[in-house]
Amino acid sequence: MEKTFEPKIVGFLCKWCSYAGADLAGTSRMKYPPNLNAMRVNCSGRIDPSFVLRALASGADGVLIAGCHPGDCHYTNGNVKTLRRFRLLQRMLDQFGIERERVRLEWISASEGERYARVVRGMTEEIRSLGPLNWKTTMEVAA
């Protein structure tokens, strides 16, 4: 029997909102698939779009960037800058022929545990249906 494809998703969660939201999902014992591994950063603004590309190039099938809702950023407006970079990143992904659904930017507040769980579930299934990215077979990668 063929093994079901298990996508590998890298998550960047901002410590003030999204990571706390993820923690809340945990405290509330919500269940979601284990395909997403989260990394805690101070602010979603820390995320250089090249991290996303690196993650995809290294074997990730999808990337989630999660930050505070606009207006709520602990550092005033880091999330706004993330949004701007994300839009440009999306255009790059189009040019590479990578489906936009693989890279998501979500606003998740510290009280939105349910939302976090839903996003992880939704994203896992969506990328599962898209299939593995197979970066190395779709393009040359400089070491």
Next chain:
Amino acid sequence: MQSYLYFPGCTLRTVAKDYDASAKACARALGFELKEMQGWLCCGAVLSNVEDNLMTRAGPNRILARAQQESDRLVTLCAGCYNVLKRTDLRAKLASPAQQSINTFNEDSYNGRVDVVHFLEILRDQVGFDAIEKAVKAPLKGVRVGAYYGCLLLRPFEEMKFDDPNRPSILENLLMRLGCTPIDYPARTDCCGSYLSVGSSENSQPMSATIVKSAHSCGARLLTVGCPLCKYNLESSQIPRAKNASAEKFLPVVYFTQLLGLALGLRPEELELDMQQMQAIREAQIPTSEGRDRH
């Protein structure tokens, strides 16, 4: 000769021919032309502005789509048509799904590329009130006239942006240049009752009567408007005259284009002014002791 694309609307072709004729006469006297657009249709009046029925907006969109073929500016005279077309244009500029539906339904798409302006804006911005003042040949010798704005020129303010919604002054500014003494009175932006006069005139009559009374008590002896429906309501609220105390209280209503034409030296026949109206205009020049003259 400078030519502006013009949308007359139904009323100016029928009941308000005098408004249309006087405006065209003024235009000629001031050196420009109102060129009627091709293929115009009824704008639908205020009913076209309803939000929940896209069908009503198909007509005005079609008008603007056709106007777009000829010019990027459309001039209107009737306040009702102005209100409808301007707001239709604003909604079209938003490029919403609703607009897409309308464009799909109409054969000609409209995407918000026509500026809808009122004749007064042409007079103020293109010709200029200074130029008009210079062109005045027969100043109106202090005619005590109350400018009545009504609703549709001014409201809703965020969309119309025509003038200050509570204290507008464009008409008074023009009238002063013509030599008139414009009278300020509190009810000049109150509603005349609009279409209520068709089905329930018992509601609209008192509204119009209040306006007439307010203007009269402040010293106005003439009213001037930019909307055929306002004119009808204001006039009909004063009939039967038997209800009014005396004939003195009767305030005739003329279009501002007719006063403009007179000041420019045009003959009453060109402006479709009748004898009674001319008589009232002459009498309005005499200062009165009644009320406070506020201008």
Next chain:
Amino acid sequence: MKRVGLFVCHCGLNIARTVDIKDIVEKTSKRSDIVFAADHKYLCSEPGQALIKDSIRQHKLDAIVVAACSPAMHEATFKTIAQLSGLNKYNCEIANIREQSSWVHDDPQKATEKAHIIVSEAIEKVKLNEPLQPITVPVTRKVLIIGGGIAGIRASLDVANAGYQVYLVEKSGSIGGRMAQLSETFPTLDCAICILGPLMVEVYRHPNIKLLRLSQVEEVRGYIGNFKVKVRQEPEYVDVAKCNACGECAKVCPADVPNEFDFGLTWRKAIYTPFAQAVPPAYVLDAKNCLGLLPQACGECKKACDQLGTACMNLDAWPQTHELEVGAIIVATGYELYDATKLTEYGYGTCPDVMTSIEFERMLSASGPTLGEIRRPSDGRVPREIVFIQCAGQREPETALPYCSKICCMYTARHAMMFREKVPEGQAYVFYMDIRAGGKGYEEFVKRCQEERGLLYLRGRVAKVYEENGKLIVKGVDTISGKRVQINADLVVLAVGMIPSAGSKELASTLKASLDANGFFSEAHPKLRPLESPTAGIYLAGAGQAPKDIPETVAQASGAAAKALDLLSSPTLEREPTVAQVLETCSGCGICIPLCPYEALTLNANTNQAEVSEALCEGCGTCVASCPSSSLSLRNLTDQQILAMIEAIVA
């Protein structure tokens, strides 16, 4: 190579039930970068902590990873243990295998696999962490308070009484602010100036408070604990110390000026005292309205003063710049009222008998334009019918202010009540949308006013106010009866909204403090941090932050003072060292500079490279992500660390 140790917590069964602890310990100890690995039932307990301490000592560990619950829970605990064991606290990382694994996954195998990855991430990070020391900055133990209203007064007294130096900067010639302009205060009907006066005097006499009147903050540099402020003081033509407020100068002054204290309802001279109880109790020369000082056109005031022997005037005075060093700044700039002429439907400005609430307040005041009698401005007659319009130009997002100013329902009740008291045969109508009386004793007060004084409250709005035959025709609606209402009033009072004081925008930019959408000073968090600006070292008090009444203002002022005192309580300040740093590859392109919300980045004109003020930097990393040449790095969350963690995830 760091000697890294791993400690895995069972957390009772919270983790152990799903994650195979033994597996984690076994497999991880096989890593070449791990020197020691152990597990414990409750690492946060005393025995658990002892295990960590002992293991560090025994195995000479340089760094530890604690695989347990969320860092939000015990990161501080474990970092402290690390420190107590001789490690730098940044050599301790937490791997959250509870909230991120055991609690959210049912399948033990998958949960364990994921826990491995989480632990791996933490190990990669801790290996590259620098042993940072907190950034210590000295603290100047002085406080600058901007604004001399009740908020500034209260905060000044609190800080000064605690033993610290306060500079109180006030724009006008006297402290007291809006409260000094009030007649009474709700709900107690205390005489406003009677309760305020003693506090004003206390400020003036306090040895720790330096009052700078006629002054404004011009420039602020530095950062929390170390602000360098330039304050510009208008020329003191009158020597505050010598003036005894005899008033002889004003008697001979020929220049008449509308008195701003009474909103133009009375006149003053160019040399004047702001109000009878002004503090400092010295006259002020209004140079703009004086007939002329350069060259001197009149000089009668000085002559009169000299003749008396007091000789306290110097007409050749110049503005002064005070350079102050302070550790904390409290912004207490207060409010003014929305310009009612914009509310064209109410006729303010064209009908003389339409007044704003604060003008009516002055009229009520015993020291006001009519010595407390209520009169119509047009003809001086006593009004019989007064209409009060609440929410004038407020709660109207389309045309005026979108918010509610909180105090108007209360003072309108007071106004209407006072009117009925003074004019028993009069009738007061109040048009309202809601009655907001949430404070202590407020609801009872409003009810009392309504019932005892027979006030007519009409729930509805006013469409139009215009003049006719000497009366004000007020056209409104009563939504409860569903009828339109017309009142032929003698006087109309508009309860207009509170807006931030003039100059708030400029001050915010000088302080680098942010303003909210309505121009009020923003707080760091609307719920949990209402007294601090997001800019470190700047605190907020009073209506300058949002519309509020006097008890709230006083509470906030004392709170802000407490925050400032907390800052001043030690001679140095520790800041988190996980800040941005500029690497030598910086080419000075300047892309990062405008991105910092704290303005911690500047371009050094000499080196042509970016510079980070470590005291201002909050460590968000937004600038780091923007640098095209990777010349910015975030300490202990470097690009290298993030990439290593990514590898740990996808391997």
